[in-house]
Amino acid sequence: xxxxxxxxxxxxxxxxxxxxxxxxxxxxxxxxxxxxxxxxxxxxxxxxxxxxxxxxxxxxxxxxxxxxxxxxxxxxxxxxxxxxxxxxxxxxxxxxxxxxxxxxxxxxxxxxxxxxxxxxxxxxxxxxxxxxxxxxxxxxxxxxxxxxxxxxxxxxxxxxxxxxxxxxxxxxxxxxxxxxxxxxxxxxxxxxxxxxxxxxxxxxxxxxxxxxxxxxxxxxxxxxxxxxxxxxxxxxxxxxxxxxxxxxxxxxxxxxxxxxxxxxxxxxxxxxxxxxxxxxxxxxxxxxxxxxxxxxxxxxxxxxxxxxxx
Numbered sequence: 001x002x003x004x005x006x007x008x009x010x011x012x013x014x015x016x017x018x019x020x021x022x023x024x025x026x027x028x029x030x031x032x033x034x035x036x037x038x039x040x041x042x043x044x045x046x047x048x049x050x051x052x053x054x055x056x057x058x059x060x061x062x063x064x065x066x067x068x069x070x071x072x073x074x075x076x077x078x079x080x081x082x083x084x085x086x087x088x089x090x091x092x093x094x095x096x097x098x099x100x101x102x103x104x105x106x107x108x109x110x111x112x113x114x115x116x117x118x119x120x121x122x123x124x125x126x127x128x129x130x131x132x133x134x135x136x137x138x139x140x141x142x143x144x145x146x147x148x149x150x151x152x153x154x155x156x157x158x159x160x161x162x163x164x165x166x167x168x169x170x171x172x173x174x175x176x177x178x179x180x181x182x183x184x185x186x187x188x189x190x191x192x193x194x195x196x197x198x199x200x201x202x203x204x205x206x207x208x209x210x211x212x213x214x215x216x217x218x219x220x221x222x223x224x225x226x227x228x229x230x231x232x233x234x235x236x237x238x239x240x241x242x243x244x245x246x247x248x249x250x251x252x253x254x255x256x257x258x259x260x261x262x263x264x265x266x267x268x269x270x271x272x273x274x275x276x277x278x279x280x281x282x283x284x285x286x287x288x289x290x291x292x293x294x295x296x297x298x299x300x301x302x303x304x305x306x307x308x309x310x
Contacts, residue, residue, distance in 0.1 A: 010233055014111070014240065021104065031096040037247035044241030051237060055230070062284060066225040069288040070234030073224070073270065076295050077217045077263060078242045082253050084209050085246055091158070092202050094176075101179045102199060103243040106206035110239050113207070114214050118235065121218055122228040135219035136274030142216050143267030146260060162208045163201065171195040216267060223274040224287065257307045262298025266291055 048071055056064030089099055124131045166172070173195050177183045181200040187193045221231045269290055273282055282290075 006229065010236075014236060017240070018104075018108070032100050032244075032247040034248065037244045040244040041241060041248050044237075044244060048237040048241070051233065055233075063225075063227065063230060065284045065288060066227065066230050067234050069224045069284060069291060070221040070230060071238050072288065072291055072295075073220050073266065074217050074235050074238035075241065075245075076266065076291075077213065077220070078238055078245065079249070079253065079256075079259060080263060081210060081213050081242060082246050082249055084213075085206065086250050086253065088202060088205050088209070092198055094199065094202055098176070098179045098199060100243065100247075102203050102206060103246060105181075105203055106210065107239060107243060109203075109207040110210045110214075111236060113211055114218065114235055114239065115232065117211075117214055117218055118228065118232050121222060122226075122231065125222055125226060132222065132274050132277070135222060136271045139216065139219055139223070139267045139271030139274065141271075143264040143271060146267065147264035149260075160205060160208075163205060166196075166201055166204055172201060173197050219274075220267065220270045223270045223277075224284065255306065256299060256302040258298045258301045258305075259295075262294050265294050265298075269294070 052064055052067045052071065055067050085103070088094075089102075094102065171187075171193065173183060173185060175197075176199055177197050179199065180197055181203065182194050182196055184192045185195050218231070218235065221234060225231060270287075273287065
């Protein structure tokens with residue numbers, strides 16, 4: 001499967017599914033129901049598991065486990081994206097029926113940008129093996145910072161430099177114009193010009209925050225495998241399910257109060273694995289078990305011992 005045709009086939013299928021999603025299933029801007037989000041989340045997970053089985057049959061058991069581990073890490077870390085997306089949509093008062101369109105084009109941007117980052121990361125790891133230690137140290141640092149971070153220091157759209165820069169560089173309308181990203185409106189002299197709507201600013205913020213989160217998740221997958229095909233496909237499969245996961249968890253994500261601590265422990269573990277790989281080898285099945293156990297424990301703890309107000 002890890003061949004030119006494998007790369008081409010995977011990307012063709014991804015593009016076909018995205019075209020079906022926007023061109024047929026969500027051609028009109030409507031609110032995504034909880035039932036629809038749950039159904040499609042299950043579909044995306046099932047498709048990813050089927051792809052993992054295909055990798056297992058064509059590339060071997062080790063590659064199949066590497067894909068599953070990378071997919072689980074990326075899918076879990078994407079929950080952190082949801083926290084930020086909720087803040088962004090709330091700050092800009094984005095109507096629920098337009099949120100799917102923003103996330104759809106945000107995912108398109110994420111696929112392109114993450115693909116570039118993965119190619120660059122693979123080239124660095126292949127040519128300069130010492131970069132793995134840098135990635136490992138970065139993940140440990142990020143994990144510790146995430147564990148110590150307080151809620152009040154979390155992401156605030158108003159302080160985002162990308163938002164301030166966007167408003168300075170391009171004219172932005174005061175109101176939404178349906179699901180459009182750009183409209184033509186008269187300037188101060190009465191001449192028509194193109195102006196971005198607030199929906200476009202939201203899209204820019206969604207993509208830039210995804211890049212920031214990708215700096216954690218992509219190095220983490222390199223701790224699992226050096227195979228660019230496994231890194232790329234596991235990352236993309238997880239990102240493709242992010243939209244429906246958002247609509248499924250957006251209203252309850254703040255209930256998982258210990259999940260962020262669990263994610264921080266996963267990052268520390270993965271970073272430590274990269275730093276100590278030369279001295280201690282952790283089998284891929286063991287790494288998958290640790291990641292799954294930590295995430296499962298953090299979710300169960302959140303449900304068993306909720307904090308006041310959650």
